[in-house]
Amino acid sequence: MDKMIYMDNSATTPVKKEVLQEMLPYFSEFYGNPSSVYQLSSKSKLAIDKARGQVAKGIGAKKNEIYFTGGGSESDNWAIKGIAYKHKEKGNHIITTKIEHHAVLHTCEYLQKQGFEVTYLDVDQYGMVNLQELEKAIKDNTILISIMFANNEIGTVQPIKEIGEIARKHKVLFHTDAVQAVGSIEIDVNEMNIDLLSMSAHKLYGPKGVGALYIRQGTRIDPLIAGGAQERNKRAGTENIAGIVGTGKAVELAYEHLEENNKRLVSLRERLIRGIQDKIPHVRLNGHPEKRLPGNVNFCFQFIEGEALLLSLDMVGVAGSSGSACTSGSLDPSHVLLSIGLPHEIAHGSLRLSLGLSNTEEEVDYVVEQLEGIVERLRKMSPLYDKVQGGNINVFRKSNGALHSAT
């Protein structure tokens, strides 16, 4: 295959043609600052208003509950810091999980240095939060629960509605980082009792550097960025009009075609999972077998290291990602893989293939075929593998079952 096979759609997606078409006039034609009074600026104002409606409709919110931001990380920062600072008289305790995106984890760590108290909930072997543990963690001074909708690495989807119910019952605000979920999963912020929701446009075929934070009407929150009256005094800075237009269109398209897209993605996902499990021994599917993002596939390949796997895949035109330390720039492999109980040496051998709308069955089959050879080649080089062949190491099952001891 000559063309690149892109299976890193959880990292980012290409901007859809229809989305780009909607955006283009707002660069050089309708460039007016929406805060101005003349006619040109009203074009910009109307465009933002339309996009706000599109995003709101996608998640079952009201238009005036959508605030555009500079992306998912900003939305996470704003939600958590904004609630923490505004409600610090009421309490200083925040509950989150060990498998959040760093935009949430690092924000919580920062708040800890400011005197806030943070509980990081454990997850089970599939990456699921335990609802009883969550309820037990709530204290009189708890002001916020922040739990991601779906995990970016292993794809596990949390019981958001149940978490929302618990939060509501205890009168604690509930924020969810839904960067991976918006456009992939049906969301209704009212039915799910979500008070704040972060999203990003570039994960759903929209542009980079733009996203939104949903804030339930009546929720008191401090702004993160000061300096202007934009976004109803809550988020200063001249609006990224083209980006906002693209965000609205991307959300609209994603939910218009949600069912058909997901049917296709799930079928590709299952084909890829089965292919890997059938062809390659000593592998483990990470994440929940059913409650997972439609396009997410995450495996550990024992006895080899993830970066070597990625480089080899890249040589045959396949783009994926890994939670190995060597790709994260730190000593430890992915915090998510460690949190689901994987030993370091197995977490180093992880591979995430996130499928998108452009992927085909042929591509999936090609990737499985290439992987089989690559894994075999790397294992032949691995000093850990010959111990296995000598029968010295117990290896884990091929299924999703519990891990056997690896050493």
Next chain:
Amino acid sequence: MYSEKVMEHFTQPRNVGEIENADGVGEVGNAKCGDIMRMYLKIDGDVITDVKFKTFGCGSAIASSSMATELIKGKTVKEAMELTNKAVADALDGLPPVKMHCSVLAEQAIKSALVDYSKKSGVKIEGLEDVDFDDEHLHDLPEDEEE
């Protein structure tokens, strides 16, 4: 990210495998950190006549192992003792800063195999007693003072 030389040694590594009845075998690194290197040496007189390796690790760990074996094959024990991690990295046209520890592992794997050879054969190798095998396996990470 990697030089062409690194990629070439990663995709077509030299001297992969094992040597039966090797005169010296050494293993360094640990699986927890994500890299293990094992070196096998065949030594005739004071010349390294054959060398093989097995490595669990990233692209640069595999390339460093491959390059290190090439650099000492056919050389004397004394010359092998003089091989530095920098020489391995230079021969690969450089490694990214966070990957320099891979070349350190390669240097140590050779020395570890020489220790084994020295023990088995009773041949004393000058300089070997000074080698500090870094079990903690310090990765050379750039530090962020702000954290």
